[in-house]
Amino acid sequence: MTIKEFLEGDKFALMAGVELMEVGNGYAKARMEIRPQHLNGGGVCQGGAIFTLADLAFAAATNSHAQLTLTITSSINFFQAESQGYLYAEAKEVLNRKHLSNCEVVITNEKGEKVATFNGTGYRKEARLPFSPIEDKPTF
Amino acid sequence: MTIKEFLEGDKFALMAGVELMEVGNGYAKARMEIRPQHLNGGGVCQGGAIFTLADLAFAAATNSHAQLTLTITSSINFFQAESQGYLYAEAKEVLNRKHLSNCEVVITNEKGEKVATFNGTGYRKEARLPFSPIEDKPTF
Amino acid sequence: MTIKEFLEGDKFALMAGVELMEVGNGYAKARMEIRPQHLNGGGVCQGGAIFTLADLAFAAATNSHAQLTLTITSSINFFQAESQGYLYAEAKEVLNRKHLSNCEVVITNEKGEKVATFNGTGYRKEARLPFSPIEDKPTF
Amino acid sequence: MTIKEFLEGDKFALMAGVELMEVGNGYAKARMEIRPQHLNGGGVCQGGAIFTLADLAFAAATNSHAQLTLTITSSINFFQAESQGYLYAEAKEVLNRKHLSNCEVVITNEKGEKVATFNGTGYRKEARLPFSPIEDKPTF
Numbered sequence: 001m002t003i004k005e006f007l008e009g010d011k012f013a014l015m016a017g018v019e020l021m022e023v024g025n026g027y028a029k030a031r032m033e034i035r036p037q038h039l040n041g042g043g044v045c046q047g048g049a050i051f052t053l054a055d056l057a058f059a060a061a062t063n064s065h066a067q068l069t070l071t072i073t074s075s076i077n078f079f080q081a082e083s084q085g086y087l088y089a090e091a092k093e094v095l096n097r098k099h100l101s102n103c104e105v106v107i108t109n110e111k112g113e114k115v116a117t118f119n120g121t122g123y124r125k126e127a128r129l130p131f132s133p134i135e136d137k138p139t140f
Numbered sequence: 141m142t143i144k145e146f147l148e149g150d151k152f153a154l155m156a157g158v159e160l161m162e163v164g165n166g167y168a169k170a171r172m173e174i175r176p177q178h179l180n181g182g183g184v185c186q187g188g189a190i191f192t193l194a195d196l197a198f199a200a201a202t203n204s205h206a207q208l209t210l211t212i213t214s215s216i217n218f219f220q221a222e223s224q225g226y227l228y229a230e231a232k233e234v235l236n237r238k239h240l241s242n243c244e245v246v247i248t249n250e251k252g253e254k255v256a257t258f259n260g261t262g263y264r265k266e267a268r269l270p271f272s273p274i275e276d277k278p279t280f
Numbered sequence: 281m282t283i284k285e286f287l288e289g290d291k292f293a294l295m296a297g298v299e300l301m302e303v304g305n306g307y308a309k310a311r312m313e314i315r316p317q318h319l320n321g322g323g324v325c326q327g328g329a330i331f332t333l334a335d336l337a338f339a340a341a342t343n344s345h346a347q348l349t350l351t352i353t354s355s356i357n358f359f360q361a362e363s364q365g366y367l368y369a370e371a372k373e374v375l376n377r378k379h380l381s382n383c384e385v386v387i388t389n390e391k392g393e394k395v396a397t398f399n400g401t402g403y404r405k406e407a408r409l410p411f412s413p414i415e416d417k418p419t420f
Numbered sequence: 421m422t423i424k425e426f427l428e429g430d431k432f433a434l435m436a437g438v439e440l441m442e443v444g445n446g447y448a449k450a451r452m453e454i455r456p457q458h459l460n461g462g463g464v465c466q467g468g469a470i471f472t473l474a475d476l477a478f479a480a481a482t483n484s485h486a487q488l489t490l491t492i493t494s495s496i497n498f499f500q501a502e503s504q505g506y507l508y509a510e511a512k513e514v515l516n517r518k519h520l521s522n523c524e525v526v527i528t529n530e531k532g533e534k535v536a537t538f539n540g541t542g543y544r545k546e547a548r549l550p551f552s553p554i555e556d557k558p559t560f
Contacts, residue, residue, distance in 0.1 A: 010181050011179050037155050039152070040153070041147055041148075046151075046195070048152055048153065048196075052186070052188030052189075072217065073218070073353055074215065075216075079515050081210075094497075099379065102499065102537075123379070123380060212541060217374075217399065242493075257374065261493050263520060289460070290466060293466065296432075320432060321426050321429030326430060326431075326475070327471075327491050328436065328472030331468050332466070332467075335466070350498070352498055355495035
């Protein structure tokens with residue numbers, strides 16, 4: 001099993017249309033194309049959809065060491081509304097400790113403008129995940 | 141149009157299976173039944189799904205005054221994993237100013253245990269929404 | 281040694297004039313009288329002073345079990361400016377796990393109005409603190 | 421009056437020993453030397469002191485446009501404990517709107533290691549501040 005296969009078991013992210021593009025050591029990139037099903041009553045991409053995109057990138061980056069990491073808290077800032085095109089989430093782990101992880105995720109639109117920023121804290125369990133830890137080089 | 145009809149225009153919350161139960165003045169309650177589509181790779185309800193549930197309750201409570209309120213930042217703490225049954229989100233506005241709103245949302249399971257807590261800050265625009273402001277008493 | 285003595289070793293909180301009023305099991309109350317030294321350039325109590333007050337209440341509540349708990353992340357919402365009188369911080373632990381703690385702190389003025397809310401996540405180390413765990417009843 | 425003089429009116433930051441090093445357009449850098457008065461009961465720099473350092477850098481960056489900006493919410497992540505030497509806070513504004521600002525602050529030690537990260541959201545009032553807006557180039 002690869003980390004990509006493991007994370008594709010996330011049915012909610014799948015339903016939201018989130019695609020994992022790249023996973024490295026403490027790093028990940030994902031994207032989501034805004035479709036009618038992502039829009040809120042105001043006609044713009046719903047906050048929960050953007051959170052789901054960011055959260056999958058966070059999960060990929062923080063689980064890249066193959067040690068199960070659970071989100072304990074996260075915060076998200078919304079900067080501008082988007083109603084079409086792709087959104088990208090790039091996650092970079094800032095803290096990588098035995099039991100704790102902190103990871104920043106920047107969400108951009110197709111023009112590279114910041115749409116939102118996300119910061120998450122993860123708690124590492126003892127459990128090893130069923131794939132090899134990702135080495136330095138981002139993969140696939 | 142009622143606030144319920146306005147918020148049911150949120151297609152992402154709809155796809156996630158979030159149902160609005162009650163809206164009052166600066167107050168709202170929503171629920172979501174955990175289904176296979178909500179589960180992540182670990183078999184528990186995905187964080188983005190819980191965020192979406194909380195965010196709809198937040199949107200209902202903060203827009204209950206019929207003045208358009210956009211989320212600018214929110215944070216969520218996850219306390220325990222759930223894999224079945226209903227989750228409930230109860231939102232209470234703590235701050236209600238002309239341009240700013242702050243609202244706390246508590247997410248519980250069927251046993252009443254806290255699953256997560258959410259805090260959101262909203263920015264009020266001048267735009268009036270196409271329904272009457274909700275009076276003190278929670279409705280429907 | 282008592283938990284009060286332990287926490288009075290916090291020289292920064294002491295310099296800020298924070299006084300611990302009460303500690304219970306997962307509970308604490310502290311206060312701080314706003315003085316000229318707490319004011320910012322705008323003549324109101326500085327955010328860092330309010331954070332310090334909230335943080336001491338958080339530290340007392342989360343360390344009340346006599347197991348060393350370190351803050352890993354916290355967020356604070358500011359609702360209204362204050363320039364005189366006492367501020368009170370009441371901390372209630374929401375999550376109390378072997379390795380994790382979450383605690384909400386409400387900061388009020390003398391009229392009981394909410395001035396700020398604070399939410400903190402703590403990580404519990406194995407180390408026992410040199411005092412007895414606080415039983416259910418708030419003390420001193 | 422300069423922005424430096426304006427911010428030096430912050431008596432709490434002054435008491436905490438925070439020094440403003442540089443202010444640019446949406447940018448600021450500050451430092452604080454850890455002294456015995458900053459230490460908590462565990463002998464390390466107290467979270468409130470680090471918050472105060474970060475908050476002054478935030479205030480300088482977000483008020484650099486000479487339009488009064490108040491903090492409405494902020495979050496801080498603590499990565500490692502420090503007990504001596506200088507701490508540095510570097511603030512960069514990410515969002516600069518008419519009424520809203522978002523600013524990231526990175527706190528490092530003398531070795532350049534990340535000690536904490538801070539993210540704050542500010543609300544801009546109509547009031548102009550009594551100094552000229554800072555142009556692109558960081559100053560003093």
